[in-house]
Amino acid sequence: MINFSNVTMVYRSGCEALKNIDLSIARGEFAFVIGPSGSGKSTMIKLIMKEEEPTGGELFVNGQDIRDIHRYETPYFRRKIGVVFQDFKLLKNKTAYQNVAFALRMTNTKPRQIRKMVPQLLSVVGLLDKSNEYPAEMSGGEQQRVALARAIAHNPDLLIADEPTGNLDPDTSLEIMNLIYKINQMGTTVLVATHDKTIVDAFRQRVIVLHDGRVVRDVPEGRYGV
Amino acid sequence: MHIIGEVITNLFKNRVLTLTSIFSIILMLILVGVFGVFLLTLSYNSEYMDDMLEIRIFINPEADDYRISAVEDSLIKDGRIEYIAYISKEQAFEDVKKIYDKEILEGLGPDFLPASYTVRLKEDVDADNFVSFAENLRDVYRVDFHQRSFDFAANLSNWVNIVAGSLSVLLGILSLFLVSNTIRLTMAGRSDEVIIMKFIGATEARIKKPFILEGVTIGFIGALIASLIMSFAYSKFFDWFGAEGSTEVFLAGLRLVPVRESVLLIYLAFFGISIVLGMLASQMAIRRHLKV
Structure with a gap:
């Protein structure tokens, strides 16, 4: 699904964010990427989303060389990747319903299709009863659920979660992670960048540790610390 | 449908700048309109303006045929004439009968009118000089020449064209920047939305569309209001200088273009200009401030 081979990323400022990364994430896999701020997690996500292009090495996402994706193909490439943020x-x-519908509308889904899909997506994340509430009226956990519903609207092959629990209390964090795990169980590859020790330890999935732009540890069924 | 709602909401959020932009477009278009009306008036009058260059030489009514032909001889001998036509008293009387009621002319015959010559000069002849020569001929009692009103009209329209033309170009540039700034503000208010659009896979065209439409909408509203103002003002202007309901109105020797004929063309230009301007302004804002 994702294949970094000898990927280097140097920003124009001269900042070397990723150094010779070799990494492979298989289709359907669930992986945590952890590491302190500035270790390269965000850059890694930006490269996968084709927000930036690597300055060295090769990166394949969903079978495509990221450099070969033309500017005009990028939106279609991104529709196969769902993403949630801290x-x-x-x-x-916009209400919960409208937020999810927005993602579908922007990609020219037919209105009839949208009316059918949005309630389904909201019920997957358990928020059907909050369809008409605005973000300000919802808790952080509920907002993240709406974001998840939106992220899976295009039935993506890959779900990227960038610090998804960063603004949530521990119980809610666990709920959100359970939801993400459920999405993974339905076949979507999941990549979670996080600082949250509790959830990493609770889920016992693959853990990739970045430090100063390098992969320093990559353990299947790992824990945060060891 | 959604997108139109989006556009209106965003313009309303920045209504002060939106209104300023619309106002500046209206001002520019009205200047373009004035410019256009003058150009149209000139082309409408081009045939008639040629007639203005003719000189009409009236002969003393007491002159007999012999003295009349003496005048003609002098005019032809002078050598500056390209064309000369004699209008006899009878012919002049026939012409007058076409214009005035029979009652007014009752009891009058051709004798009260002077015979005249209509003369057109060769090119590059000093007309004023020729006029004073003709005025001094024996039995010539009046010379009519419209050169001055022709010059005045031509001069006036020249100046109006220069002033209105350059002002509308300046205002066009100002409008471009104002509209572009309005779009930039609506963009800034929606930076989150743009980011979201990007990562949910909206195409560049889809992301830019509302901003382009905002520019076009501002242009469209400006053109609509300017057209209304222009149509009202021109028909008032037309009525003011002519009798009510008249179709032929003259000002400074120029025949004004009838309301309907002129203005349709100008309205089309209004919409064309302002919609293109709106699109350009949006493109400008997008190019500078939107990273897709």
């Missing part, structure tokens, strides 16, 4: 990135002036 700050949820919901539109404040």
Whole structure:
């Protein structure tokens, strides 16, 4: 699904964010990427999303060389990747329903299809009863659920979660991670970048540790510390 | 449908700048309109303006045929004439009968009118000089020449064209920047939305579309209002200088273009100009401020 071979990323500022990364994540896999701030987690996500291009090495995502994806193909490539963020990135002036519908509308899904899909997606994340609430009226956990519903709207092959529990209390964090795990069980490859020791230890999945732009540890069924 | 709602909401959020942009477009278009009206008036009058260059030489009514032909001889001998036509008293009377009621002319015959010559000069002849020559001929009692009103009209329209033309170009540039700034502000207000659009896989065209439409909408509203103002103002202007309901109105020797004929073309230009301007302004804002 994701294949880094000898990937280096040097920003124009001269900052060397990733150094000779070799890494492979299989289709359907669940992996945590952990490491302190500035270790390269965000850069890794940016490269996978084709927000940036690697300055060295090769990166394949979903079978495509990231450099071969033309500017005009990028949106279609991104539709196969769902993404959630620490700050949820919901539109404040839209309800839960409208936020999910927005993602579908932007990709020219037919209105009839949208009316059918949005309730299904909201029920997957357990928020059908909050369809008409605005982000400000929802708890952090509920907002992250809406973001998850939106992220899986295009039935992505890959789900990237960038600090998904960063703004949530421990119980809610666990709920969100259970939801992400459930999505993984339905066949979507999942990559979670996090600082959250508790959830990493609780899920016992593959753990990739980045430090100063290098992979320093890569353990199947790992823990945060060891 | 959604997108139109989006556009209107965003413009309303930045209504002060939106209104300023619309106002500046209206101002520019009205200047373009004035410019256009003058150009149209000139082309509408081009045939008629040629007639203005003719000189009409009236002969003393008491002159007999012999003295009349003496005048003609002098005019032809002078050598500056390209064309000369004699209008007899009878012919002049026939012409007058076409214009005035029979009652007014009752009891009058051709004798009260002077015979005249219509003369067109060769090119590059000093008309004023020729006019004073003709005025001094024996039995010539009046010379009519419209060169001055022709010059005045031509001069006036020249100046109007220069002033209105350059002002509308300046205002066009100003409008471009104002509209572009309005779009930039709506963009800034929606940076989150743009980021979200990007990662959910909206195409570049889809992300840019509302901003382009905002520019076009501003242009469209500006053109609509300017057209209304222009149509009202021109028909008032037309009525003011002519009798109510008249179809032929003259100002400074120029025949004004009838309301309907002129203005349709100008309205089309209004919409064309302002919609293109709106699109350009949006493109400008997108190029500078939107990283897709």
